[in-house]
Amino acid sequence: MELMSREWLAGFWSQPLIAANLAVFLNLLGALALGLLVGYERAYHGRAAGMRTYGIVCMASAALTVFAGYPEFWYGGQHPVHGVLDPTRVVQGIVTGVGFLGAGLIMKEGLSISGLTTAASIWAASAIGVLVGVGFFGAAILLSLLSAALMMWGARVEARLPSRHAVGVQLRFAAGHAPRQAELAAWAEGLGYELATGSITITEEAGRIEWRFVAVARSTRRAATLPELAEALRGRPEVAQFHLAHARN
Numbered sequence: 206m207e208l209m210s211r212e213w214l215a216g217f218w219s220q221p222l223i224a225a226n227l228a229v230f231l232n233l234l235g236a237l238a239l240g241l242l243v244g245y246e247r248a249y250h251g252r253a254a255g256m257r258t259y260g261i262v263c264m265a266s267a268a269l270t271v272f273a274g275y276p277e278f279w280y281g282g283q284h285p286v287h288g289v290l291d292p293t294r295v296v297q298g299i300v301t302g303v304g305f306l307g308a309g310l311i312m313k314e315g316l317s318i319s320g321l322t323t324a325a326s327i328w329a330a331s332a333i334g335v336l337v338g339v340g341f342f343g344a345a346i347l348l349s350l351l352s353a354a355l356m357m358w359g360a361r362v363e364a365r366l367p368s369r370h371a372v373g374v375q376l377r378f379a380a381g382h383a384p385r386q387a388e389l390a391a392w393a394e395g396l397g398y399e400l401a402t403g404s405i406t407i408t409e410e411a412g413r414i415e416w417r418f419v420a421v422a423r424s425t426r427r428a429a430t431l432p433e434l435a436e437a438l439r440g441r442p443e444v445a446q447f448h449l450a451h452a453r454n
Contacts, residue, residue, distance in 0.1 A: 217281040219281075221278065222278050222281065225275050225278045228271075228275075229268070229271050229272065229275070232267050232268075232271045232337050232338060233264050233267055233268055233271075235267075235337050235342065235345075236263045236264045236266070236267035236268075236333065236334045236337040236338070236345075237260050237263065237264040239263055239333050239334075239337065239345060239346065239349040240256075240259040240260040240261070240262060240263025240264060240330050240333065240334065241256045241259065241260045242349050242350075242353055243259050243263070243326060243329070243330050243333070243349055243352050243353050243356075244256040244257070244258060244259025244260060244330070245353070246353055246356045246357050247259065247323055247326065247356070252323050254310055254323050254327055258327065259326075259327060259330045262303060262306070262327055262330045262331050262334065263330045263331065263333050263334040263337075264334060265334065266299050266303070266330070266331040266332075266333075266334025266335050266338065267334040267335070267337040267338040268334075268338070269295055269298070269299055269338070270292060270295055270296065270299070270334065270335045270337075270338025270339055271337075271338040271339075273292045273295050273338075274292070274338075274339070274340075292339065296335055299331050299334075299335060300328075300331065303327065303328055303330075303331040304328065306327060307323075307324030307325070307327050307328050308324065310323045310324045310327065311324050322356065326352055326356055329348065329352045330352075332348065333345050333348050333349050333352075336348065369421055369422045369423070369424075370421075370422050370428070370451065371401070371419050371420065371421045371422070371451070371452040372398065372419070372420045372422075372431065372434065372449060372450070372451060372452060373417075373418075373419055373448075373449070373450045373451070373452040374416075374417070374418055374419070374420050374434075374447070374448075374449060375415065375416070375417045375447060375448040375449075376389075376415065376416045376417075376438070376444055376446075376447050377413055377414075377415045377444070377445050377446040377447070378413060378414050378415070378416075378443055378444060378445060379413070379442070379443050379444070379445045380411075380412045380413055380445075381412065382414070382443045383414055384414070384416065384443070386400070386402075386405070389416065389418075392437075392441075393420050394423075396428065396429040396433070396434060396437060397422055397423050397424060397427045397428035397429055398420035398421060398422055398423065398428055398429070399420065399421055399423055400418055400419075400420060400421075401418065401419040401420070401421055402418075404417075404418050404419040405417070405418045406418070413445065419452050431449050431450075431451070434449055435447070435449060
C-alpha cells in the first residue's frame with residue numbers, strides 16, 4: 206500500500222482503531238484524575254511537585270503501559286507486530302525514568318533532608334498509571350486513595366506516637382577555645398539531649414574551631430525547644446556563632 210494514499214490514511218481512522226483509541230483515551234482520563242487526586246495534597250502544602258506534575262506522571266505512565274496492549278493496531282494496523290510483547294519491560298523503563306525525576310526532588314541542606322515523601326509519592330503515581338494501563342482500575346483507585354490519605358494524615362499519626370526528634374547543631378567557638386566532647390555532652394544532657402557521636406564533625410579555620418553534630422532528644426516532653434536551646438547558647442561566652450535546625454529526614 207502506497208504511503209499517504211487514501212487507503213493508507215483511512216487505515217488510521219477505521220472503526221476498530223477508533224474504538225481502541227477511545228479505550229486508551231478513557232484510560233488516560235482516569236489516570237489523570239487519579240494523579241490529580243494524589244497531587245492535590247502536595248500542591249495544598251506548597252510543594253514543588255503539585256497537581257500538574259502528578260497528573261502528567263500518572264497519565265504518561267498509563268499511556269506507556271496501555272499502548273502495549275494493542276499491538277495489532279500499531280501503525281494503523283497496516284504493519285502488524287509479530288511475536289509476544291513483554292509489558293514488564295515498559296514498566297521497568299517507567300520506574301527508571303520516574304526514579305530520576307524523584308531524585309531531583311530530594312534536597313539536602315546541612316543535616317536536614319527534604320523531599321523524600323514527595324519523591325516516594327510521585328513514584329507511587331507512576332505505579333497508579335501502570336495499574337490503570339493494564340486494566341486494574343480498582344487497585345489503581347485504592348492505591349490513589351491510600352497514597353493521598355497517608356500523605357494527608359500520616360504526619361498527624363506520627364505526631365501522636367512516641368518519638369525522639371533530633372536537632373542539627375553547628376557551633377563556632379571563640380578564638381583559642383577548644384571544647385571537649387564530654388563538655389558538650391554534659392551541656393546537651395542538661396537540656397534533655399544526647400549527642401549522636403557518629404554525626405560529629407570538627408573543623409578549624411583561622412584559629413576558630415567549629416563543631417557540627419546531631420543532638421537527639423531523650424524525651425520529647427522534657428527536651429528543650431529550639432528557642433530554648435538558642436537562649437542557652439547565647440549565655441555561653443565561648444560560643445561565637447551558632448546555627449540550630451531540626452534534623453529532618
